[in-house]
Amino acid sequence: MRTEKEKMLAGQVYNPGQDEELMTELTACKAKCLRYNQLPSGAEKKELLKEILGQSGENCHIEPNFWCDYGWNIKVGNNFYANHNLTVLDAGGVTFGDNVFIGPDCGFYTSGHPLDAERRNTGLEYAYPITVGNNVWIGGGVRVVPGISIGDNSVIGAGSVVVKDIPANCVAAGSPCRVIREITEDDASSDLDWKSKRL
DSSP: OOOHHHHHHTTOOBOGGGOHHHHHHHHHHHHHHHHHHHSOSSHHHHHHHHHHSSEEOSSEEEOSOEEESOSTTEEEOSSEEEOSSEEEEOTTOEEEOSSOEEOSSOEEEOEEOOSSHHHHTTTOBEEOOEEEOSSOEEOTTOEEOTTOEEOTTOEEOTTOEEOSOBOSSEEEETTTTEEEEEOOHHHHTOOOOSGGGTO
16 A cells, blocks of 8 residues: 555655655755755855755755755756745655746745545645756746646746646746747847847
8 A cells, every 4th residue: 555655756646644754854844944044155055955955956046035845856957046935845846957047936836635625624635746947937926836847948927827838938927827929039139128029
């Protein structure tokens, strides 16, 4: 019979409150995040971030405050930057590619709950992975829900709620987030910001 943690990792409905290992890991990760948020910039802070994350590339920086559930289920590529108040509910696993920039107050939520109240009230939840490709820029205040992929080179406008997959090479924005236009070669030769490009 599978443990609740095994169910979580398999994408099945599970109850984290009924798994001692999960609860221990959750508590330990929250303590590390609290310490990370209180430390000044420096070598100790960088080392602690590597300890929190399951995988991190070169030149990875997250401004405080930063919170996640387990940490070991987050993979981060090279040249990763996240501004203040990043929240990652990583039960289902969250993967960020290389050269990802994230604005302040963003959330990546792999966890959800049953729609019917009786089951939900028992503490059941599910967790589906989130994947963010390479060279992605995510504006401030963006929320990404369980099971979403964001393709390479795309830009997500500030305040968006991403409830469907976003393809590569596009600008997407809104609540719900939708593709506004493709990113073209003209964008590479322009100094204009994304709003002035007549979205």
